[in-house]
Amino acid sequence: MASTLGSRSTTDLSPHTQRHAPLHAYDLGLLIMRLAVGVLLVGHGTQKLFGWFGGGGLEGTGQFFELSGYTAGKTMALIAGLTETLGGLGLTLGLLTPLAGAAVVGTMINAMTVNSGGGFFMMDQNGGMELDILVAATAAGLALAGPGRIAADRFLPVLRSHRVVYGVSAVVLGAVTAGLVLLFVRN
Known part of the structure; x- marks a missing residue:
């Protein structure tokens, strides 16, 4: 049963109701997932780009990519x-969020192929791909579910409607792009 806010139901998807409806636990849960995965990925990306946080920068990461067959x-x-x-x-x-999720899914598919030789679990001798799968699944889930109401997308009405269409399209885009990279750029 939907609660009401004045004369409107909280299930009403109008922007006015969305802005003034109380926050729900799922909004906070989605925020926590977005922050955890997003901040960690920014850290990994800046390791590659600038050598921050003990990363190899473009030079060292480029050498790693070449050794990995790219x-x-x-x-x-x-x-x-x-x-x-x-x-x-x-x-x-x-x-x-759907495009951000697509970018992460595509990157993690490539990471899975690099890390697949080390087994499944990270505790295996040469690492593993379990973390890559978890990050890809979280990004795909966020692309499908949306970011929640504590997000910049809240102000982009087009992303509030057709969420499933945009989410599925984004995940497919990420997977297809990753496949093309693996097909044409990796030996």
Whole structure:
């Protein structure tokens, strides 16, 4: 049963009701997920781009990409760094959340292929891909569910409607882009 706010139901999706309805636990839960994944991805991206937080910068990360079978390692380091940083910022702010989720999903699919040789669990000898799967699943879930009401997307009415269409399209875009990178850029 929907509670009411004045004469309007809180299930009413009008912008007026959305702005004045009380926050729910799911809004806070989505904010916590966005902040956790987004901030961590910004950190990983800036490691690649600038060498911050003990990262290799473009040079060191580019060498890693080449050793992992990617051609043009430095270019791939730039692309991965920008994708993680901008995708992470998008998730953190709840800005263009479906596209931010797509960027993260695509990056994590590539990370899974790099880390798949180490087994599944991170405790395996050479690392693993369990964390990559968790981050990709969280990003896909946020792309589908939306960022909640404590987000910049709240002010973009087009993203409040057709959420499932945009979310599914974004996840597919991220997966297809990752597949193309793996097909044409990785040996």
